[in-house]
Amino acid sequence: MTALILSTQRIEPITELVVFGDSLSDTGTVFRATGGAYPPDPPYFQGRYSNGRVWVEYLAEQLGLAASQIRNFACGGATSGNYSNGGLVPGLVRQVNSFTQTHSQIQSSSLYVLWAGANDYLQGANDTTAPVKNVMNAIDSLSAAGAKRVLVANLPNLGQLPATRNNANSASLTALTQTHNQKLRQSLKVLSQQQPELEIAVLDANALYQSAITDPAKFAFTNVTSACMNGSGSCETPDQFLFWDGIHPTTAAHQILGKHAFAAIETHLSSNARR
Incomplete structure (x- = not known):
């Protein structure tokens, strides 16, 4: 499998993924920091907050990148801010x-991936101003250091997770998600106008989750509301579930996210992008 080649001469092939975010992208940061204690394996898979690989790994595979070409700083439990x-x-x-701070000149051939904000709201934030500003500040920092291409994901409906859909905060989490995504979309549009040399691709995770919940069969899911894993163990058919636990998707869902992230890169990083 070859790396994604962008046919316009001004764009280099993507040679590396550099990933920042939370448990949706974590491939073992917390696992290593806790000496393999968390998330527990089993039932979680080798430091992922899922039953298998997560979306950035599937994305890297489609880009033709080896594991050595992924630098992943995402950390389970991370909010959008400092700590x-x-x-x-x-x-x-x-x-x-x-x-x-440790890479004053960073590679323009790398793709910088950012996905965060969910934990801000799940941990009680009730204003979207700071989380959106944090994401934009993170992009600004990367751009100032030399980044030319970024992939940003928006938030799935946080009020429709197995852990939240039946609790008192469901409606407010849904509203916060909508406002966050609207502000993020607007902020990215402004940034694109201010810095046209910075190429931005957006993974619309919100639309993808909503599509799966509305039409599960389209994604070969049979359960999009409850978690595969519960107190007595895990279900027998995890690939038919959208959610692995109360918050995190199954590896089957991650694979779909990775596929759509690749499509977003092809569409938005170059209108002439090809494999």
Whole structure:
């Protein structure tokens, strides 16, 4: 499998993924930090918050990148800001600042991936201003250090997760998600106008989750409302579930996210992009 080649001469092939975010993208940061204690394996898979590989790994595979060409700083429990969990977990801004401080000139051929904000709201934030600003500040820091291509994901409906859909906060989480995504879309549009040399692809995770919930059969899912894993163990058919636990998707869902992220890159990073 070859790397994604962008046919216009001004664009280099993607040679590396550099990933920042939370448990949706974490491939073992917390697992290594806790000496393999968390997330427990089994039932979780080798440090992922799922039953298999996560979306950035599927994306890398489609880009033709080896594991050695992924640098992943995403950390389970991370918020969009500096620190969460009493200062123990570096948030998105902290992850990016730590990276740029040790890489004053970063590779323009890399794709910088950012997905964060869910934990801000799940941990009680009720205003979208700071989380959106944090994401944009993280992008600004990468751009100032030399990044030319970024992939940003929006938030799925946080009020429709197995852990939240039946609780008192469901409606407010849905509203926060909608506002966050609207502000993020607007902020990215402004940034594109201000910095046309910075290429931005957006993974519309919200639309993808909503599509799966509305039409599960389209994705070969039979259950899109409850978690495969429960108190007595896990279900026998995890590939038919959207959710692995109360918050995180199954690896089958991650594979779909990776596929759509690749499509977003082809569409938005170059109108002439091809494999």
